[in-house]
Amino acid sequence: MSHIITRWWWIRHAPVTVANGRLYGQRNLPADISDKKIFSHLAEIIPKPSIWITTPLQRTTQTANAIANAAGINPEYKIESAFIEQNFGDWQGMTWEELRKSKNNGFHRFWVAPANESAPSGESFIDVMKRVNPAIDKLTKTYKGKNIISVAHGGSIRAAIAHALKLSPENALGIMIxxxxxxxxxxxxxxSKGEEWRINTINSYPHFNTQEKLP
Incomplete structure (x- = not known):
């Protein structure tokens, strides 16, 4: 019996430009899908056929549609609510300056709050990991040996990477998506009974220029 590889293709949704600098979290705002080049690039990379997964928020479906249209395919999307973005509760709709003042200028080193801090009437990043991780394990078993394209959010993709690498929630917040x-x-x-996760690439984006000098 050979190795069975289930490959997850995690794609973060296209930019949300109508938020006007406000934290949007689980607000169901549309994505800006005007950059046809990026979708054409992704369409060339993704495997066909694949299992497609989106979340209940329209920006993931819009992004998936843009990629699928560029690829000339019409996949069926499976909506996974466990992969929805972090619920920032009362912080949603606030500007970054308003949020900073509400927290007495106490921002996290990478994000608005430490991994264990829940937004008022919302959830923490630890809560995100608690719902994302078991969903990944379940879907990996369901679609064993297949390619899974999951168009999701920054929070859920960080959680997926942390799950694979066994990172602490706090360290996972340092991953740029x-x-x-x-x-x-x-x-x-x-x-035999052995199984493991392997990272192929993180945060790959065609506009990134590796030849540029780092600051």
Whole structure:
């Protein structure tokens, strides 16, 4: 029996430009899908056929549609509510300045709050991981050996990477996930009882220029 590889293609949704600098979280705002080049690029990369997964928020479906249209395919989307963006509760709709003042200028080193801090009437990043991780395991078993394209959110993709690498929730907040970026993660099941996760790429984006000098 050979190894069975289930490959996850995680794509963050296209930018949300109508938020006007406000934290949107689970607000169901539309995505800006005007950048046809990025969708054409992703369409060339993604495997066909694949299992397609989106979340209940329209920006993921709009992004998936833009990629599928560029690829000339019409996939069926499976909506996974466990992969929805973090619920920022009362912080949603606030500007970053308003949020900073409400927290007495106490921002997290990478994000608006530490991984264990829940937004008022919302959830923490730890809560996100608690719902994302079991959903990944379940879907990996359901679609064993297949390619899974999941168009999701920054929070859920960070959680997926942390799950694969066994990172702490706090360390996972240090992972950058750009809009329309691609992260590829393999689940490998061996011929015996062994199984493991392997990272292929994180936050890959065609506009990134590796030849540029780092600051």
């Amino acid at each position: 750009e809009n329309c970026s691609l992260s590829i993660i393999d689940h490998i099941k061996g011929p």
